[in-house]
Amino acid sequence: MSTADPAPVVLEQVSVSIGGRPILRDVDLSVGTGDTVTLLGPNGSGKSTLVRAVTGLLPHTRGTVRLFGTPIQDFTDWQRIGFVPQRSTATGGVPATVREVVASGRVGRRKLLRPTSRADRRAVESALEVVGLADRSSYGVSQLSGGQQQRVLIARALAGEPELLVLDEPTAGVDLPHQQALADALGRLKAQGATILLVAHEIGPMMRLIDRSVVMRDGLVAYDGPPLTQEVAAHTHHAHDHDDHHDHGVPGGHDHAPHVSSPLDFERGHHR
């Protein structure tokens, strides 16, 4: 891809309201071709809202969202975007195999009432290879562990052969070895030149992939620059974090993954 291509994601002064309440205010963000950008921030800071605005799931009230240079309301090339939704389970009310779920990722590229093409099958195979589940393709999705199901969802997004991959908290509730497997899969994609926008709560093994971090706080971009770890991101804006963020079922305001062993966390315990 030439450098003259427009950036996959450009947000200019974007505001998003949910039910009349402004959630994101005046957000500027751009993700260039081939970049891997993480969105960090406490719960309620607007990370997921931002992702939903970028994927067109939420309308924005002001500003412009451009995907590959096209304003999102005119954008039709949705097969260029792969989306891994937050905490969605790969299982439905009816059993489905890993291959079937991954193959449903081709849906944006399939024509109506046409049988599965050879290109469809090839894309599904290679997506399964990337996430390391090729040997599990005929397993029922419900037979897999949570981390493996998360990889199935990533493979589903990859099956559409997207140029931009948007992941909303793919590591939530996934243990360390599986986070490593996830990071490996994303690393292979990055090597193929994919652009990745990743919302993360814990970065862990993803750290080496990341080109840039964006920290959200209370619906604003609080930091945009070289990679930060989640711990640093949380403590950079520590002084303001106590009162104004919204908890989602986590009592006591412990929004960030607790890292009790780190000295910073230890000190923080004393401050309280």
Added chain:
Amino acid sequence: MTFVDLFSLGFMQRALVAALLTGLAAPAIGTFLVQRRLALLGDGIGHVAVTGVALGLLTGTSPTWTAIVVAVLGAVLMELIRERGHTNGDVALALLFYGGLAGGVLITGIAGQGAATLQAYLFGSLNAISSADVWFTAALTVVVLVVALGLSPQLFAVASDQDFARVAGLRVRTYNLLIAVLAAVSITVAMRTVGLLLVSALMVVPVATSQQLARSFKVTLFGAMAVGCFASVGGLLLSAALSFRVSVYPGPTIVMVALAMFAATWPLGVWLRRRSRLMTPFPEVTATPHRSPVEHPHAHGDDCGHPAVPHGDHVDYVHDGHRHAPHGEHYDEH
């Protein structure tokens, strides 16, 4: 007159064709409803369609047509309520269920018809099916099957993950409405054989039966259609055979046959699921300490009866809470 003579009767032939078509169409749509965890949507549409039938009786038009119109309107309304509503969605649906049933019974009374007239629609009736009805049923079944099977990749994507499907560029609301309308259509198709109050069973029970044994969506879908055909044709024949002695409706018989098939496959499904959990490969973890039991009198093998679970490059034999891996002359504890 004997049981075999029944097949020479025109109404019985028509009923058989109608039952076969119903058995194909209802589970096909039902699979997508169950996938979306909307198993009871069919029941709601069935209740609303009662009002449609009553309106037909009141105005003297064909109850099938009025039932289709009202059922489609009800299905679209329910889909919109479901889409908008968050916490009270199911309460709104319940209001629609009871409104539909109460309205139907009330209007039937106003139309000067007794409960017996309505009963043929509520629980199905063998001799109510005209040959025009059969053609109508056949046409609707073809529409339902072409759409449900032809668009199955799209419908599957929408039914399993709406957000993903929307970002993939699908018109999610259109597909949701399509499913709701198809459900309404297949319910009206099934109205004559199974009856409105039991039609949802034919959308859900075959799917529940089929997924006891199936691991993939495709197998579940076609299995459900096979179960649906068998249950509706078998149930119809059973009710016809029984009708020499007692008065039985075809609807309840069809549903009981479907439930019997579920009851028969359920233990098998439980056993299969238990076995597949048991046989899930153990994760490969490096650097586990080497442990071996002191004495192991039992020799493990292919037919020793202990599950042989894959573990990396070998198998572990599972028994009494231990995982025994063969190592030379003895077994290691894994």
